[in-house]
Amino acid sequence: MTFHSPTRWADALAVRAEHPQAVPIAGGTDAMVELNSGRRRPDRLLDLSRIAEVSGWDTDGGTVRAGAGITHTAIVAQLAESAPALAQAASTVGSPQIRNRATLGGNIATASPAGDTLPTLLACGAAVELHSVGGARTVALADFVTGPKRTQLAPDELIAAVLFPAATGPQHFSKVGVRAAMIIAVCSFAVALFPDRRSVGTGIGAAAPTPRAAVEAQDFAAEVLPWDSLGHLDPAVAGYFGDLVAKAADPIDDVRGTAQYRRHALAVIARRALIWAWDDLRGAVPCG
């Protein structure tokens, strides 16, 4: 096996162009599982973990640009203010050891329906920045993930960064699992309030072939939330929001849970997430 380990992004893109069959590897926490199990037997690996250019983040005019190589540990430590739900999701990924190695770009490229960062990024309307030697393009995350473990990534491209608006209001991420840590989500949900533009973003995880937004639910909430008065959230509104989120899901029965359970759990965690986010916005003590 040939192992390429560039330290410059331009060199990584050149290797990708010359050897499109080379498998990119960042933290290796998904890729090495595939290799060790024999599901993948590449003759080349393209190590991205030494490239500092894509491992940080910055902001520009209210937009956060998080490099593909930023680790979950760094997200938790550095992006909790500008991306609270993403930081909450990152804090639930694996164990500290996994979070120290595993990257945002790897979570997105794996495109698991249960990938924890994806619902939070969908809730923010994130886009993925893709680079090749030929240039760059930006694709909405909702379009980038095309199916379970399938994406729009071209053979000569790498994920360079993820772009999303910095939080202007509260966000929440909830994950249902059979235990509190080291667990793949049975289902998950993220909500993001943007009071500046009176909009609500949502993301559903592990309850459809791809992570997806609950569009009807977010439009309903944006319409009925009392943005002017910041009044108490009617429990019936939160309940109906949860029902719409459950309706937007398309879950399956599998070893982690039944479709029926997933829909029920989604309705509950979505209702609670909206209540918590709204109470945060009102400056009240979370309840629910």
Ligand SMILES: Cc1cc2nc3c(=O)[nH]c(=O)nc-3n(C[C@H](O)[C@H](O)[C@H](O)COP(=O)(O)OP(=O)(O)OC[C@H]3O[C@@H](n4cnc5c(N)ncnc54)[C@H](O)[C@@H]3O)c2cc1C
């Ligand atoms: C014990 C354990 C627990 C886990 N727990 C969770 C969990 O709770 N939640 C969760 O969501 N995930 C979990 N995972 C999965 C994994 O840790 C995450 O998906 C992680 O974010 C992957 O990042 P990575 O850098 O390790 O990716 P890698 O393994 O390096 O790569 C994953 C895939 O992405 C591709 N890739 C990586 N970087 C790029 C790039 N820049 N451009 C294009 N393609 C790229 C690789 O070719 C590969 O196909 C767990 C894994 C393990 C082993």
